[in-house]
Amino acid sequence: MLSNLGNILLFGSTFVTLSIIYFAYQNLKEKNIIIRKNIVYLSFFQITLIIASFLLLIFAFIFSDFSLLAVYQNSHTAKPVFYKIAGVWGNHEGSLLLWVNIMVIFSFLFFLFNYKFNKSFSLYTLLVQNILILGFLMFLISNSNPFFKILPVPLEGLGLNPILQDPALAIHPPLLYLGFVGSSIYFSAAMAAILSNSNGKNFASSIRIWVLISWSFQSLGIIVGSIWAYYELGWGGFWFWDPVENASLIPWFCMTALAHSVLVLEKRGYLYNWVLILSIITFISSVTGTFLVRSGILNSVHTFANDPARGMYILVFLSLMIFFSFVIFFKRKINDDFYLELISKETFILSNNWFMMFYLATVFIGTIYPIFTQVLYDTKISVGPPFYNSVIAPIIIPFLIMMAIGPKISWIKQKYNDFKSLVLILILSCIINFLIFFFFKSYNLLSNLIIISSLFLIIHSLKDFIINSKTKSYYNLPSFLSHTGFGILMLFIMLNHNFSKEYDLNIKVGETKKINNIEINFKDLKIEKRENYNVVIGNFNILDSKKNYQKNLNPEIRIYNNPQTLTFESAIKTNLQQDLYLTMSNIDGSDFYNVKFQIKPFMLWIWFAAFLTASGGLLRTFLKK
Amino acid sequence: MKNKFIIIFLCIFSIELSAAEINNLESKIFKNLRCIVCQGQSIAESNSDFAQTIKIVVRDKIDQGDNEKEIYKFLAEKYGEWIIYKPKFNYINSLLWFSPYIVLVFGGLLILKYLRRKKN
Amino acid sequence: MKISFLKIISISLVVFALIVFFLALNIDKRYSTEKIVGKNVDNFEIIFLNNDAVFKKQDLTNDKYHLINIWASWCLPCRKEHPILMRLKKENNLIIVGINFKDKKLNANDFLRELGNPYDFSLSDKDGTKSILFGVYGIPESILIDKKHKIINKFIGPLNVKDYEDILQLVNEK
Numbered sequence A: 001m002l003s004n005l006g007n008i009l010l011f012g013s014t015f016v017t018l019s020i021i022y023f024a025y026q027n028l029k030e031k032n033i034i035i036r037k038n039i040v041y042l043s044f045f046q047i048t049l050i051i052a053s054f055l056l057l058i059f060a061f062i063f064s065d066f067s068l069l070a071v072y073q074n075s076h077t078a079k080p081v082f083y084k085i086a087g088v089w090g091n092h093e094g095s096l097l098l099w100v101n102i103m104v105i106f107s108f109l110f111f112l113f114n115y116k117f118n119k120s121f122s123l124y125t126l127l128v129q130n131i132l133i134l135g136f137l138m139f140l141i142s143n144s145n146p147f148f149k150i151l152p153v154p155l156e157g158l159g160l161n162p163i164l165q166d167p168a169l170a171i172h173p174p175l176l177y178l179g180f181v182g183s184s185i186y187f188s189a190a191m192a193a194i195l196s197n198s199n200g201k202n203f204a205s206s207i208r209i210w211v212l213i214s215w216s217f218q219s220l221g222i223i224v225g226s227i228w229a230y231y232e233l234g235w236g237g238f239w240f241w242d243p244v245e246n247a248s249l250i251p252w253f254c255m256t257a258l259a260h261s262v263l264v265l266e267k268r269g270y271l272y273n274w275v276l277i278l279s280i281i282t283f284i285s286s287v288t289g290t291f292l293v294r295s296g297i298l299n300s301v302h303t304f305a306n307d308p309a310r311g312m313y314i315l316v317f318l319s320l321m322i323f324f325s326f327v328i329f330f331k332r333k334i335n336d337d338f339y340l341e342l343i344s345k346e347t348f349i350l351s352n353n354w355f356m357m358f359y360l361a362t363v364f365i366g367t368i369y370p371i372f373t374q375v376l377y378d379t380k381i382s383v384g385p386p387f388y389n390s391v392i393a394p395i396i397i398p399f400l401i402m403m404a405i406g407p408k409i410s411w412i413k414q415k416y417n418d419f420k421s422l423v424l425i426l427i428l429s430c431i432i433n434f435l436i437f438f439f440f441k442s443y444n445l446l447s448n449l450i451i452i453s454s455l456f457l458i459i460h461s462l463k464d465f466i467i468n469s470k471t472k473s474y475y476n477l478p479s480f481l482s483h484t485g486f487g488i489l490m491l492f493i494m495l496n497h498n499f500s501k502e503y504d505l506n507i508k509v510g511e512t513k514k515i516n517n518i519e520i521n522f523k524d525l526k527i528e529k530r531e532n533y534n535v536v537i538g539n540f541n542i543l544d545s546k547k548n549y550q551k552n553l554n555p556e557i558r559i560y561n562n563p564q565t566l567t568f569e570s571a572i573k574t575n576l577q578q579d580l581y582l583t584m585s586n587i588d589g590s591d592f593y594n595v596k597f598q599i600k601p602f603m604l605w606i607w608f609a610a611f612l613t614a615s616g617g618l619l620r621t622f623l624k625k
Numbered sequence B: 001m002k003n004k005f006i007i008i009f010l011c012i013f014s015i016e017l018s019a020a021e022i023n024n025l026e027s028k029i030f031k032n033l034r035c036i037v038c039q040g041q042s043i044a045e046s047n048s049d050f051a052q053t054i055k056i057v058v059r060d061k062i063d064q065g066d067n068e069k070e071i072y073k074f075l076a077e078k079y080g081e082w083i084i085y086k087p088k089f090n091y092i093n094s095l096l097w098f099s100p101y102i103v104l105v106f107g108g109l110l111i112l113k114y115l116r117r118k119k120n
Numbered sequence C: 001m002k003i004s005f006l007k008i009i010s011i012s013l014v015v016f017a018l019i020v021f022f023l024a025l026n027i028d029k030r031y032s033t034e035k036i037v038g039k040n041v042d043n044f045e046i047i048f049l050n051n052d053a054v055f056k057k058q059d060l061t062n063d064k065y066h067l068i069n070i071w072a073s074w075c076l077p078c079r080k081e082h083p084i085l086m087r088l089k090k091e092n093n094l095i096i097v098g099i100n101f102k103d104k105k106l107n108a109n110d111f112l113r114e115l116g117n118p119y120d121f122s123l124s125d126k127d128g129t130k131s132i133l134f135g136v137y138g139i140p141e142s143i144l145i146d147k148k149h150k151i152i153n154k155f156i157g158p159l160n161v162k163d164y165e166d167i168l169q170l171v172n173e174k
Helices: A002-029 A037-062 A069-074 A081-089 A092-114 A119-143 A167-180 A184-195 A200-232 A243-268 A272-295 A308-330 A345-377 A385-408 A419-439 A445-470 A474-499 A603-622 B002-018 B025-031 B049-063 B068-079 B094-119 C002-025 C076-089 C105-115 C130-134 C161-171
Strands: A501-507 A512-515 A518-529 A533-544 A549-553 A556-560 A565-569 A571-574 A578-586 A593-601 C045-047 C054-056 C065-071 C094-101 C121-125 C141-145 C151-156
Touching: A002 A037, A002 A119, A037 A069, A037 A081, A037 A092, A037 A119, A069 A092, A081 A092, A081 A167, A092 A119, A092 A167, A092 A184, A092 A200, A119 A184, A119 A200, A119 A308, A167 A200, A167 A243, A167 A272, A184 A200, A184 A272, A184 A308, A200 A243, A200 A272, A200 A603, A243 A272, A243 A345, A272 A308, A272 A345, A308 C002, A345 A385, A345 B094, A345 C002, A385 A445, A385 A474, A385 B094, A419 A445, A445 A474, A474 A593, A474 A603, A501 A512, A501 A518, A518 A593, A533 A578, A533 A593, A549 A571, A549 A578, A556 A578, A565 A578, A578 A603, B025 B049, B025 B068, B049 B068, B049 C130, B068 C130, C045 C121, C065 C076, C065 C130, C065 C161, C076 C094, C076 C105, C076 C161, C094 C130, C105 C121, C121 C130, C130 C141, C141 C161, C151 C161
Parallel strands: C065 C094, C094 C121
Antiparallel strands: A501 A593, A512 A518, A518 A533, A533 A549, A533 A556, A556 A565, A571 A578, A578 A593, C045 C054, C065 C141, C141 C151
């Protein structure tokens, strides 16, 4: 019953999508300048149908309708309602429906904002976007239908992987999807701009807000995912350069570059070609990332159930998309002739793009290189954190410096005569670095330089902001927040990296171990029964004789039944200074427990700085000039 | 002029200090080894039996006086290059190491091209 | 001229990447340590299961093949492959070396008493470090070594009837 209704909604959406494509095409051929009303109605109809199908799936999950395969495989009656809902996008089929929903919503809103101004541009955008939507709808219906029925109807579901039953992970996919699926709209807009011979400035101002929105959500999604990895995966790290993380980072680099260069196009009319390229590759890289993750050709922490047919479909779709976007792009008739002054905002923004493309290239090549060696040389290699750190870290330094100076430079041309304050700030940064160095611990040259340049960025932005605030122009606030936030982020990541301490020991109940000035006491062990799992709780007491504090930490080992899984929950005590992080795991066939105790300074600041960076984008979205 | 000297002094000072860098070979090696029975964890992060064993082997090797390279070579011989997170520089991997910098140089040249146009 | 050069490069790179992706879809992505096949056995010194004597690489004879089998009493698949090992025991051309992996001596001996002892040499690797020499990452695993002490085959997981036949064929070659 539910399955039939769902299928009707999906087929209805497909039909409406087809009609939009047809009418948009017909309307484009007509000479008048007004968009036919029926296209607006159809768009409205489309968004209603697709959202209804999504709500229906949520409904099926909430009420545990196991006649749907997707619900049966990913839900369980004993699950809390919140996780039942999160289960909707915790699997391939549901997440694909969410994907299509976001494409439709963005398409609808973009159309609504633009259809009155420029007929052919809006219609072409709608046309291209709906062709993309059609592609994904067909994928959804033919291969990954969330409304697929099973007979006979099972009484109980298989349950959701417990590692996914977590508030951060519940909101992580929707945030990320708003980011990289949202980028489809400026892909379509870029195609439309070429096809309709739009003016560069108009194109820039129509996509700017969508770039900002997708950038902000992409950033938030990455941060939330990272927080989840930090406390749930139990390794104490927050970024692992895992292929799936990389797949979300690659579009983020594109969006960051685009969010900057679109300003140049809007303001000065330059870089039209470049902005088009960025708009196109953002969505292409999103789909490529999806392909890499869903096809299972990469080893990764996060795995969806793999199905080669799925990978094949996405790959064919991706190839077609690349092919047609190339054809259209090479056919463009855009005269993009300009020159830049060395010291001008344009040049600094271009240098941002330059670094972004470098990071993008590094991460992209690092992610796909193992596939290449395997196919071409039959050699399996790993490209892990040490590679990315050693390639990317040195290039962070000039990037931070440019990021500090850039915002203050004016458009077109400026005679730069502010060297004095630059030097002062640099000295100040060096001194602070030296103080950190002197009072805490030594670290290597690279760390030194990154810390100096991040301090430079922070102080420089603060100075600029204070000077600006005298003139009461708050338009710079978003970029100030993002830039300063990024500086703080880098600073604390480096401090955290250098000052983290880690203790790895095997310990029995009742034992006390002392390492340097830290005493770890394993007091006792409790076993409890909770709503949908059993749990073993360890009780640890940490005593730091030097810093004079005592903390109780209670890590858990959870035993889930549906499906049967063990998860290790870390115990974290957070304050402004540092996180105490402890995980325990049982060692088979012995009374000992393996305990990892970590002292991780400034974790809270890292999250704060990351959110600060993302908040700049959100603020800019809503701020009027 | 004075300022410049101070900067140079401070920078050199920082470099001098960095020579005192703590060399924690063991944990560096652990972090660079993949726990091949786990899902995307390094030996340093993993609790698995396999990781514990590799840790003992690496410690023994360090005690025997083997250097980092020799340890990687030994493990790569037994488990393939896959166990090492930082791919070594060789013919097959050369593009992995070079191409990011090729992009960097190429991008820089492209920007320069637009800067120079003015002189024409 | 220059732009068409860029065009060609970018198109060929993209096409190349897509082709590799297509090929990668159909490749077996499972991990294997079979890269070790073809290499010579490293020097090793492993103590016996039931006494403190040491078995060295030099103790491998030059006139017979060796099958090194890594097992433990707590490992269920090892139980499954045991009959195969018992059948291989009858092979004159093959010496079977058992390495007991991270096990208790008592349990190991109980296991052998219950199911029979196929091993010409029973060795013990209490902390699992010796097995690293043979590229072991999960047991049971078996390594077949020829007369020149070169590793000629590696079996991951329990030996099955097909493996048995392969071993027979390899051992009785020439």
